[in-house]
Amino acid sequence: MNKFCCPGCKGALTEGTSALVCTACNVEYPLQDGLPCFSQTEKYFGEYSKREMEAMIEFAKQSGWRNALDEYAKGQKEFVKDLVLDDRRGNFSRLVNLNGSERVLDLGCGFGGVSLQLAKQVKEVFSLDASFHRVSFLNIASQQDKITNIFPACHEDVVNLPYPDEYFDLISLVGVFEYIPLSYPQYSTREAHNVFLRELYRVLKPGGVLYLGTKNRFGWQYLAGGFDHNGIRFGPVLPRLVADAISRVAHHKPYRIIVYSHREYKKLLAMAKFGDLEFYWPYPGYQHPDAMVSMDKAFDIDDKQIAAIIGTGFKKGFLALLGRLGLLRYIVPHYSIVAKKF
Ligand SMILES: [Zn+2]
Known part of the structure; x- marks a missing residue:
């Protein structure tokens, strides 16, 4: 079958x-090229123009995928290379007890940075992305490295996944969740996320784990006036209606790249019947985490790893105080969230 x-x-x-x-x-x-394409049309997006991406794929076929990354990451695109090659991308698996027998879905896999790391730790990785070009690059990388346990596919409609019920032990969503409402303009942003989570619940096995690497609506980067992915200063901090109005005036589009607060993530996940929620602060960020600091327990300021993160002097005192007051969890920039299906 x-x-x-x-x-x-x-x-x-x-x-x-x-x-x-x-x-x-x-x-x-x-x-x-042997890759299943479940979408009728490709929605192309990404770090490169479609033409550049096509050239990069040709280059990868001729001269090897690592050389292609080197060539096309020169200058402004070094971060692309990091996203693909950095072995910290699979570090979140520390939060999940893996025994090597798992079947994992890497949803929104992009070039496959997370998939390539997970493939070393589990039995099978199913990598899904809306961009055929990105999964095609991952497919070339797997073939050239003789990796046989990555199964890429191209599909855009993530509320109708091409997998049977109760298929996966783990689903990884790294920097993906916030973008889901963009593809479902017929739903409110909240409803789009609800429908999506219900679909993830369907394909997870009982006891399976959903991992979310994402941003915090009230993270200090936004409280300090940073731009969000919609291109709006303070965007996530503002009431949604206000952010939407600004987006429509400034960028002529609705505000639909949505991040939530600690409380809102809890509520959303609980509504989709996920339980046993754990929140971590991935440091320096969810894309390349060195450390995962539990936001559910009081943290030990003298722990070596935590000491390295919070630094010294004023910063140390301030973060330690917030930690002691139990407030740090509400304003860290990023979250790593682990949720279970029962
Ligand atoms: Zn059918």
Whole structure:
């Protein structure tokens, strides 16, 4: 049987030479370069223009994917290389007890930085992205490195995933959650997140874990007037209606890249029936965490790892005070959230 299912009816797919076929829906999902494409059209986005990305993929095929990254990350794009190669990208797995037998979904995998790290730790990694070009790059990287446990696919409609019920032990969402409402203008932002979480719940096994690496609405970067992903200063801190009005005037689009507060994440996840929530502060950030500091327990200021993070002098005193008052959890910039399905 095929490793995917029909995103429409969730029925089994048969594998043809150039497509996966759902006989019930009478739909063919094309295999492009061997990769299943479940979306009718590709929504292209990313760090490179589509033309650059195509050239990069050709380069990767000819001269190796690492050389392609070197070549195309020169100058302004060094962060892309870090996103793909930095082994800290898989560090969040410390928060989950892995035994090597897991099947994992890396949703919104991009170039596959997280997938490549997880593939060393678990049995199977299913990497999904709306951009065919990005999963195509990951596919080339896996083939060239002879990695056989990464299964990339291209699909945009993440509230209708091409996987059966109770399929995964772990779902990783790193820097993805906030963007979901953009793809579902028919829903309110809150409703888009609800529907999405319910779909994640469906594909998780009982006892399975959802990992969210994301930002805090009231993180100090925003309280201090930083720009958010919608391009608005103080954006997340403002009442949503105000942020939306500013976005419509300043950028001619609704405010739909949404981050939540500690309390709001708890509420959203509980509404989708997730439990056993744990909050961590990924430091220096959720993309490349060196450390994960629990925000549920009082932290030990003399712990070596924490001491290195909070530094010395005024900063140390201030953060320690907030920690002692139990307030730090509300204003750290990023969250690593672990949630369980029962
Ligand atoms: Zn079907």
